[in-house]
Every structure is written in structure tokens, then in C-alpha cells.
Amino acid sequence: MNHALDLKVLPVAGRADTRILKLAGEFDASAVERALEEVTALLDAGVRHLVVDCEELRYVNSTGLGVILHFSRVARERGGSFLLCKVSEPVYEIIEIIGATTLLELHDTVEEAIQSLS
Amino acid sequence: MNPSFNLLETLNLVLWLLPLPFLGLALSGRGRSWWPGWVQVGSLTLLVVLEVASQVGPVTGSFSWISDRERLWNFLGGAALQVAIAEGSAWIGWQRDRVLVSRLRRVLAAGFLPMGILAAVFWKGSVHLSWILPWGALLCFEILAVATAPVVWVRALRALSAICLGVSLCSKEAWLPFSALAALLTASQALSKIRHDNGRRVQRARAALQPKAIQELLASTTGPRLAKDEDSLPLDRLDALLTFAMQSTGTSGGAIFLYREELVPEIGTLSRKLLCPLAKGTLKDATNDPGASLAAQVLLSFVPGADQARDIGPDGLTQTYALNALHAPRLAVAPIRSGGKPMGIVVLSPSDERDRFQPGDLHVLDFLAQQAVFSLHYEAVYHRLQEDSRMSREFEIASRIQRSLLPRSMPAVANLSVSARVLPAREVGGDYYDLLPLPDERLVAVIGDVSGKGLPAGMIMLIVRTTLHLLIDADPEANPSKLVQILEERLVPQLDAFTFMTFLALQWSGRDRMLTWSGAGHEHILWRSSQDGVIHRIRTGGLALGLQRENFSPREDRKLPLSPGDLVVLYTDGVTDCRDSTGTAWGLDHLVESVELHHDQPVESLVESILADLDRFRGQEPPTDDRTLVVFQSS
Numbered sequence: 071m072n073h074a075l076d077l078k079v080l081p082v083a084g085r086a087d088t089r090i091l092k093l094a095g096e097f098d099a100s101a102v103e104r105a106l107e108e109v110t111a112l113l114d115a116g117v118r119h120l121v122v123d124c125e126e127l128r129y130v131n132s133t134g135l136g137v138i139l140h141f142s143r144v145a146r147e148r149g150g151s152f153l154l155c156k157v158s159e160p161v162y163e164i165i166e167i168i169g170a171t172t173l174l175e176l177h178d179t180v181e182e183a184i185q186s187l188s
Numbered sequence: 189m190n191p192s193f194n195l196l197e198t199l200n201l202v203l204w205l206l207p208l209p210f211l212g213l214a215l216s217g218r219g220r221s222w223w224p225g226w227v228q229v230g231s232l233t234l235l236v237v238l239e240v241a242s243q244v245g246p247v248t249g250s251f252s253w254i255s256d257r258e259r260l261w262n263f264l265g266g267a268a269l270q271v272a273i274a275e276g277s278a279w280i281g282w283q284r285d286r287v288l289v290s291r292l293r294r295v296l297a298a299g300f301l302p303m304g305i306l307a308a309v310f311w312k313g314s315v316h317l318s319w320i321l322p323w324g325a326l327l328c329f330e331i332l333a334v335a336t337a338p339v340v341w342v343r344a345l346r347a348l349s350a351i352c353l354g355v356s357l358c359s360k361e362a363w364l365p366f367s368a369l370a371a372l373l374t375a376s377q378a379l380s381k382i383r384h385d386n387g388r389r390v391q392r393a394r395a396a397l398q399p400k401a402i403q404e405l406l407a408s409t410t411g412p413r414l415a416k417d418e419d420s421l422p423l424d425r426l427d428a429l430l431t432f433a434m435q436s437t438g439t440s441g442g443a444i445f446l447y448r449e450e451l452v453p454e455i456g457t458l459s460r461k462l463l464c465p466l467a468k469g470t471l472k473d474a475t476n477d478p479g480a481s482l483a484a485q486v487l488l489s490f491v492p493g494a495d496q497a498r499d500i501g502p503d504g505l506t507q508t509y510a511l512n513a514l515h516a517p518r519l520a521v522a523p524i525r526s527g528g529k530p531m532g533i534v535v536l537s538p539s540d541e542r543d544r545f546q547p548g549d550l551h552v553l554d555f556l557a558q559q560a561v562f563s564l565h566y567e568a569v570y571h572r573l574q575e576d577s578r579m580s581r582e583f584e585i586a587s588r589i590q591r592s593l594l595p596r597s598m599p600a601v602a603n604l605s606v607s608a609r610v611l612p613a614r615e616v617g618g619d620y621y622d623l624l625p626l627p628d629e630r631l632v633a634v635i636g637d638v639s640g641k642g643l644p645a646g647m648i649m650l651i652v653r654t655t656l657h658l659l660i661d662a663d664p665e666a667n668p669s670k671l672v673q674i675l676e677e678r679l680v681p682q683l684d685a686f687t688f689m690t691f692l693a694l695q696w697s698g699r700d701r702m703l704t705w706s707g708a709g710h711e712h713i714l715w716r717s718s719q720d721g722v723i724h725r726i727r728t729g730g731l732a733l734g735l736q737r738e739n740f741s742p743r744e745d746r747k748l749p750l751s752p753g754d755l756v757v758l759y760t761d762g763v764t765d766c767r768d769s770t771g772t773a774w775g776l777d778h779l780v781e782s783v784e785l786h787h788d789q790p791v792e793s794l795v796e797s798i799l800a801d802l803d804r805f806r807g808q809e810p811p812t813d814d815r816t817l818v819v820f821q822s823s
Contacts, residue, residue, distance in 0.1 A: 133640045140685045140686050143685075164761075167690070169731035170732070170735055172731075
């Protein structure tokens with residue numbers, strides 16, 4: 071059983087300041103350090119908008135959610151955005167329980183999220 | 189000859205040959221040293237039983253071949269003496285490990301001795317001095333050895349006894365195979381015992397030099413990590429070790445060479461990749477320095493020839509070698525290795541008077557190499573040990589504090605029974621529940637879960653508890669929304685960027701059975717209504733504490749009137765997120781099922797039953813999060 075979080079960064083055609091972040095697996099305490107490293111590096115390298123594809127993200131625990139909320143806050147402070155797409159039912163459930171639906175920008179598809187940027 | 193005669197003779201032969209495989213095992217070092225002796229006792233016993241049966245048994249007629257009394261007494265006496273020798277010589281071993289088997293052997297041996305005496309008393313045949321004398325001498329030797337002599341003596345005498353036994357018994361034809369076997373057995377016992385003891389001594393010395401905890405720590409370090417600069421190497425300690433090794437082995441020269449961290453030694457190019465702190469500077473300097481150790485110079489003299497260094501493989505040196513193995517005269521080399529990786533080598537060269545290294549010297553060198561590894565790791569290991577013990581002590585204190593802060597008894601409030609349990613996944617947890625009785629038959633109950641686990645989460649929990657108790661002391665009339673609101677204002681500045689806390693404050697008013705609550709992103713309230721017998725999942729609402737860092741939105745109160753018999757269950761996500769070995773979470777549905785299944789129990793056993801269900805589901809999988817349950821029942 072692999073609980074690890076898989077994290078991939080993909081470019082977006084025509085948008086140098088945007089990246090797609092593909093998350094797969096489970097986002098818990100064991101993945102926090104890596105996620106922090108990768109996303110902080112992206113933001114520091116001048117990426118302003120992150121479109122997070124959560125289609126294959128099976129599970130987020132409170133620690134992982136804390137980090138996601140932190141990214142969202144940091145991106146907004148820097149004048150960018152952190153958009154979540156294709157959030158699965160159990161993950162949405164957790165976001166909803168802690169009341170964070172209004173704090174995170176949620177989209178149905180990656181394309182829709184990218185469009186909302188322009 | 190009748191057929192039974194042949195049968196019995198064959199049986200005799202088989203029994204005599206039975207110990208042979210064990211003999212092979214013992215000689216190869218795989219068997220336990222007591223096996224040959226044990227099998228010997230067994231086969232002899234069987235033989236004696238057979239012989240006795242042939243004399244007194246109901247079928248005496250068919251055993252007539254044994255009517256030769258002389259042969260019988262020969263046999264019994266010989267067997268008794270033989271076993272007495274074998275068993276007596278192992279006496280010291282018995283005293284050390286007192287297992288059942290040893291006791292049995294002792295009883296058997298003791299039984300044979302009287303038989304031997306009986307055999308002597310009833311002896312009717314001619315006395316063969318040629319074999320009685322050596323036997324008697326052997327017995328005396330053995331008794332002497334067992335009673336007084338140091339271990340080395342015992343071995344020498346046992347080896348001697350084996351030889352004597354073989355020689356003495358050759359004179360009587362019938363005893364030939366027996367005696368030869370006995371000699372081999374005794375010899376194998378002696379040999380395997382020597383081997384065994386040697387191995388144990390080395391192990392004991394190693395264990396004494398490096399306690400197990402430290403060995404485990406060394407094994408758990410990622411690999412050799414040498415300090416980059418020579419100043420931070422434990423030169424004094426290495427120097428002391430080398431001096432000790434030189435004194436113990438009586439050698440005049442020695443050196444410790446350490447590989448540089450970034451380089452891996454290769455065949456034939458060893459010299460360029462060595463650091464030689466004890467020979468003052470690098471190895472290159474050592475050759476030019478007349479004061480450098482002899483060992484360094486000797487080593488250098490053979491390193492350039494790849495042919496001579498061929499015993500040093502691509503992984504570096506893996507064994508301790510004496511001089512000739514490396515074709516370099518008067519040199520013993522031992523690898524310093526940690527976690528399978530080479531760190532360096534230790535070299536000793538004997539003084540002029542000595543030509544050869546003794547095996548014991550190589551052991552000393554081996555220990556020295558191990559100690560060098562330990563010294564190189566020492567600072568790191570020591571700090572880790574200190575840190576670990578300090579941390580575990582502090583964790584224990586924190587854990588005790590946290591446990592002492594939980595409600596000790598369930599408060600008595602009108603029309604309500606309460607039970608609660610928290611099971612931290614680690615010593616200190618981030619789950620929190622509290623029950624505070626108020627005047628006018630009221631009760632404040634709170635439950636919360638700090639994101640993250642362990643000490644940081646536990647610290648937040650302490651802040652929340654303190655704040656909450658102060659708030660309620662100051663204003664016992666405060667309703668849940670006010671508690672959450674003030675708590676948020678006080679707590680949020682203390683939280684780091686990633687931490688938040690789900691929280692739920694409830695107030696029970698016993699007089700009108702009214703439950704009022706205000707949520708902050710916590711899990712559902714499970715309400716089992718006694719009216720319809722259905723478990724309702726009520727969203728608690730609100731944002732978790734810490735999601736908003738400023739401009740907090742106002743909190744609201746919600747109400748739920750309870751009827752007698754209504755059940756309310758509060759939980760943290762550690763309960764529903766608890767996994768089994770396949771990674772499947774227990775889930776809210778299972779929790780609801782479990783509540784329904786046990787709902788007619790009193791609240792105390794209801795909590796235990798739900799947690800037992802959860803434990804059954806979880807199996808051997810360790811819990812990853814704290815699990816908290818709070819159950820109310822209105823009455």
C-alpha cells in the first residue's frame with residue numbers, strides 16, 4: 071500500500087507565470103516537507119498562479135489541508151492565486167467540514183481554472 | 189546361529205553408528221557441542237536395556253548368545269566408565285546452563301556409575317590390565333579436571349582422554365568399534381566446545397566494548413560521515429586507542445588511516461586517498477617525514493604495486509589480515525568499517541624481536557578498528573543519545589501533564605450522563621476535550637483537534653485549555669459562540685502558518701434539556717433521537733480556528749432540544765480516519781453503525797464498545813492520529 075504523495079509540475083502553454091500542479095495519492099504529514107519545498111521553490115521562481123489538479127488526490131488530512139490553505143494565502147498575498155480543480159468527494163468533505171470552502175478557489179476542470187485567470 | 193542373534197548384532201551395530209552424523213555436525217561447527225554426547229548416552233542406554241532384557245526377559249531362550257557373562261560385564265562396565273568420562277567432563281558446562289536436558293544427562297551419568305561399580309564387584313573373568321589401567325587413569329584425570337583445573341586444562345585433558353581411550357581399547361577386539369567411536373566423540377566435543385567458547389569470548393568482548401544501544405545507533409546512522417577538517421577528528425582518542433593496541437600486542441609501530449569522505453578507495457590507488465592524522469598530515473608527507481610511523485612507511489612501500497594490494501577489494505579492506513596475507517612482511521592491517529562502508533584502516537607493525545602476529549593480536553586489532561569507528565561516531569552518537577533521553581523524558585512529562593489536564597471524573601449534571609475517552613497516537617496528542625460543570629445544572633463540553641500531531645499540537649491544546657478555563661471563570665454565563673469567538677482571537681496569533689484547530693463548544697442546560705453549540709470546522713454531531721431511533725448527522729458549521737488570520741467573522745449559536753434517552757456522540761477525525769492494514773478508513777458510516785449497535789448500553793460502556801469496534805477494524809495497524817470520543821445521554 072503506497073500512501074505517498076505524488077507531485078508533478080506541468081507548464082501551461084502561453085502562460086509563463088502559471089504552472090499546473092498534479093497531486094496524486096495521499097496528502098498527510100509525511101508529504102508536507104516535500105510539498106512545501108516544491109511549491110515554495112515555484113513561488114520563489116516567479117510563478118504566480120498555481121492550478122492544482124486534485125483528480126487523483128485520494129485523501130487529505132488536517133495537516134495537509136493546513137499546508138494547502140497556507141499556499142493559498144501566500145499565493146494571494148503575492149498577487150497570484152492557488153486554484154484547486156477536480157476535488158474528489160472525500161477531499162471536498164474535509165474542506166467543507168472545517169469550513170474552508172469559502173477560503174479556497176475550487177474549479178471543476180483545469181481548463182476552467184486557467185480561463186478564470188485571464 | 190539363530191536369526192535373532194543376527195538381528196540383535198545388527199541392532200547393536202546400528203546403535204553404535206547412530207552418533208556418527210552428529211559427530212559430523214559437531215565437527216563442521218553447525219551442531220551444538222552437546223549433541224554427540226547426548227546421542228551417545230541414548231544409544232548406550234538402549235544397548236544396556238537390550239543386554240539386560242536378554243538376561244531377565246521372558247524370551248531368554250532366544251537371547252542365549254548373551255549367556256557369556258564375561259562379555260556382559262565387560263559391556264556394562266565399559267559403558268558406565270565411558271559415559272562417566274564423557275558426562276563428567278561436561279560437568280562444568282552443566283553448571284553454566286541449567287536446562288532440563290543437562291539434568292537428565294546428569295541423572296543418566298550418575299546411574300551408570302553404580303553400574304560400573306557393580307560390574308567391578310561381580311567381575312569373574314580375567315583382568316586385563318592393559319585396558320583397566322588407562323581407563324582408571326582417565327577417570328582420575330577427568331575428576332581432577334572437573335574439580336580444579338581452569339578451562340584450558342579441561343580441554344587438554346579431554347583431548348588426552350580421547351587419545352588414551354582409543355589406544356587402550358584397541359587391545360580387546362570386541363571393543364574396537366566402540367572405543368574408536370568414543371574417542372572420536374570425545375574429541376569432537378572438545379573441538380566444538382573450543383570453537384564455541386572462542387566465538388563467545390570474542391562476542392562478549394565486543395559487546396562489552398560497544399553496548400547494544402550504541403551498536404544499534406551506529407547501524408541506524410546513514411553511513412560514515414567523517415569530519416572534513418582534521419581538527420574536528422577525535423585525534424586524542426584515536427591516539428589513545430592506538431597506543432593501547434600497540435601495548436597489548438607488544439608492537440612498536442602503528443597508524444590509523446582514514447579515507448577522505450568524498451573518495452572511495454580503489455585497488456592500487458590507496459595511497460593518494462588516505463588521510464593520516466596520526467602520522468602528522470597526509471600520507472605523502474609521512475613518507476618524507478623520518479618521524480612518521482614505521483607502519484605508514486611499510487604500507488607505502490607496498491601500495492604502489494597493484495599486485496601486492498590485490499587483497500584490498502573495490503569496497504576497501506573487509507577483513508583483518510596478518511602480514512603474509514598482504515605479502516608485506518611484518519604488518520597487520522584491519523579495516524575500519526561502518527554500515528558496510530570503508531572509513532579507513534588500522535595498521536600495526538611488530539617490533540624487531542617478534543616475527544609473527546599471534547591470532548590474539550589480530551583480535552586486538554579488530555577491536556581497535558571497531559573502537560575507532562565508535563570514536564569517529566562518538567560525538568554524534570553521544571549527542572543523539574543525550575538528545576533522545578532528554579526528549580523522551582520531556583515527552584513523558586508533557587504526556588503526564590496532558591493526561592492530568594483531562595477531566596478526572598465525569599461531572600454530575602441534572603438529566604445527563606457523560607462519558608469520554610481520548611487515545612493519543614503518540615505520547616502527546618493534539619486532541620482535546622473538556623467538561624466544565626457550571627452553576628444552575630449547566631455544563632460546558634468542548635472537543636477540538638489541532639492539525640498536526642505530537643508536541644507542537646499538544647502545546648496548542650494547552651493554550652486552548654488555559655484560555656477556555658480563564659474565559660469560563662471570568663464569565664460563567666458566556667454562551668458557546670462567545671467562547672469560540674474569544675478563543676479564536678486569543679489563539680490565532682499563537683498558531684504557525686500551517687496549523688489550525690477544529691473546535692466545538694457545547695453547553696448543556698439540564699433544566700430544560702437544551703443543547704446549545706457553536707462550531708469551528710469540527711466533525712459532525714451524531715444525535716440519536718429516542719423518538720425516531722435514527723442517528724442524525726448534524727453539521728457543526730463555522731470555520732476552523734486559524735483559517736482566518738484577521739477580520740474574524742462572527743460566530744453563531746445553534747440549539748438542539750433533547751428528549752430523555754437521546755444520545756449525542758462527539759468525535760475527532762482520528763476515529764473516522766483510522767486505517768486498517770489495507771489503508772481503508774473506518775469512516776463515518778461505520779461509526780454510526782457502531783453507535784446504533786451499542787446504543788442501549790450505558791454511556792461508559794458505549795464509549796468502550798465503539799473504541800473496541802475501532803480496534804478490531806484497525807487490527808495490527810498502528811494508529812496515526814489521536815482518537816477522541818465524548819458521549820452524552822439525556823435522561
